[in-house]
Amino acid sequence: MWGIVLKPVKVGICGLGTVGSGTFNILRHNAEEITRRVGRSIVVEQIGARQVNPTCDTTDIDMTSDIFDVANNPEIDIVIELIGGTTVARELVLTAVENGKHVVTANKALIAEHGNEIFAKAQEKGVMVAFEAAVAGGIPIIKTLREGLSSNKIEWLAGIINGTGNFIMTEMSEKGRAFADVLKEAQELGYAEADPTFDVEGIDAAHKLTILASIAYGIPLQFEKTYTEGISRITAQDVAFARELGYSIKHLGIARRTKAGVELRVHPTLISQKALLANVNGVMNAVMVKGDAVGPTLTYGAGAGAMPTGSSVVADIIDVARTLTADPTNRVPHLAFQPEQLSDLDVLAMEDVECGFFLNMMVQDRAGVLANITQILSNNGISIESVIQREGSDLVPLVVMTHDVKERNMNAAIAAIEALPDVAGTVQRIRVENLA
């Protein structure tokens, strides 16, 4: 049938939960098409999992409850790590690499927090650790950044990279619902965990952004330096005022290269309703990348789920299968740049980041209040783009949109505004980005 018959590639799957089952079922259902592409078959040699998964027909598969059996199985070429977490997963991946096996993983926390160590060990052993599924599920954004846009200096990237958060922001925006109300529904629908902290406080997005920024700029993974702010404090009123001004609020991960260093930040962000990214709704993900040659690009797709995430895991398996015999020095480097060529470009402190701001506060409906506030902003070098003032009898909302300014200046201005007797409580601050 083939000109040259290559022997099958043998993989071992560790973890048979959501992503594990998707991976297994794609390898099964699309086996013929995959073999037509790769020129050799990909065989599941062993699965390590605590229990069977009713969605997977594993009757003819060698099952083990000890995932380390898989990492130590001499028959296996590629170990697929889909157990999640960072402790046992780290040990499993390092064991597989130590044994000279290639690894495919969907584990964003593992790569963001232990990637530097894992890639160094993989480099030493001449094996690949592939992680397309770790960022934005089924979207091939790692491949796009590392290979598709490899001729570009990446200027910035901005992504909706947490589906749970985007579902919540979409519902709040389209239906005027409150955060807590939508979160409860997301939990009932299975989009959000019982403890939603990872998703709604931006930690999951920060893991993914850390990875994207490293391969965009060739810097080591620096999760601990990523500024992370969640969406739990966004109110229906913020969303309504933003809409009135022509903006949507999205929870974005943003990385930008400036002369002083790299910005790395996850926070709610006002973007123009006309931006393509503002029209990415529900649990879908999308990443914009601005390259110096290509200009702005966007890649959109499902950011989670068994089959979409499995799509990326299996694409990685195919990539690794194709590169098994390649000279390691010619493979695409783990972090896109040759390991000896990583940059020591600093990650900027948040105080040095510059962007526009949406400020929402409650003030006494009294003459001179707006004048005092604009004076404070002006004193801190901040110019105003627009204002929404509501009339009323007592406390009224006041919304101010500013031009770009350093976070440091805004911190000083907000402290001074909050000290004004006519301003009640704290000033809500949401950053504004012009993604063009």
Next chain:
Amino acid sequence: MWGIVLKPVKVGICGLGTVGSGTFNILRHNAEEITRRVGRSIVVEQIGARQVNPTCDTTDIDMTSDIFDVANNPEIDIVIELIGGTTVARELVLTAVENGKHVVTANKALIAEHGNEIFAKAQEKGVMVAFEAAVAGGIPIIKTLREGLSSNKIEWLAGIINGTGNFIMTEMSEKGRAFADVLKEAQELGYAEADPTFDVEGIDAAHKLTILASIAYGIPLQFEKTYTEGISRITAQDVAFARELGYSIKHLGIARRTKAGVELRVHPTLISQKALLANVNGVMNAVMVKGDAVGPTLTYGAGAGAMPTGSSVVADIIDVARTLTADPTNRVPHLAFQPEQLSDLDVLAMEDVECGFFLNMMVQDRAGVLANITQILSNNGISIESVIQREGSDLVPLVVMTHDVKERNMNAAIAAIEALPDVAGTVQRIRVENLA
């Protein structure tokens, strides 16, 4: 500086027009970053061009006016074909391949019309012919389809893959302008050629669609079987009625796999205004791909221009440089599937394609006209989704939106409708797609 110092990769550029200059300038401006990625430098050894390009500093480059000098230069590893056209370009590429050189090209017509021959020769010689820049300029859609989504059975793809056409449709849609008026502006802006046939009649899009469909389904390139319809007959009235019904009209290339075969068609298409693709405006391109595992995806970016197209050419050069030493049997196949494994899945005749229709006609404002038309549609198995009827004194427009039906049935229905004495002139037919 490096652990292992690899020798530079030497490329020869043929053609120094728009894309040639972008390619040259990216290789120059981003040389340091590219070397950090690849682990070796990429050197322009020779340029074949009839004249110098004022945007390129070629003072220290070996220039020749005979492009075949480049294809025959024993120093050169990769020949970059950017001369356009299909006659000399075919000869040039075949010469380079015959000489054992890898080729990178941005030439969609060449690949769509002569790709089968070129890839067979390249396969025989063990060299790569890379063509990312041939489809959708800077968007890495070839890589996304061939590698990023390699685990999927592709169900369908639909793209805005001609920037000139999209500029015209956007202007008609946003400003209610007439086709001829916008075309004239597009020519003045340099978006459209003096002879705009290739762009506005869909030939350029059909070249690109032919390529996309081959790598999506693993079928040989079959440009001659691609149904091609342009936008020159779309009126401002069509656009206005479509908008009233909640649709935008876009010029799409669509490929869909059905049990009976593959649909391959380029035509104006009504899509929901809420679809992400409907919000891709101006000269920008975007391609949606629906995979069985990943679900719907979209990739967006600049479809033309020196730097965006150069971005893809240089990304291909980097890919080829990385794969120079790889075993040819393990490289990504030209058409995504192993050459011995291409499918003989038929391309469907247009009569067998099924979709919804928007019909726009002028009728006498008289009782019974609509009843006659709906009767004809019903006789041909066509059900109606919505109708817009205008009142007037004499001839009035009538718009009918139908549910999905085979083109064969619609042809019969339209012939019968046009034969009605109360229907004036021809029935305008625009296909409707629900891209979800």
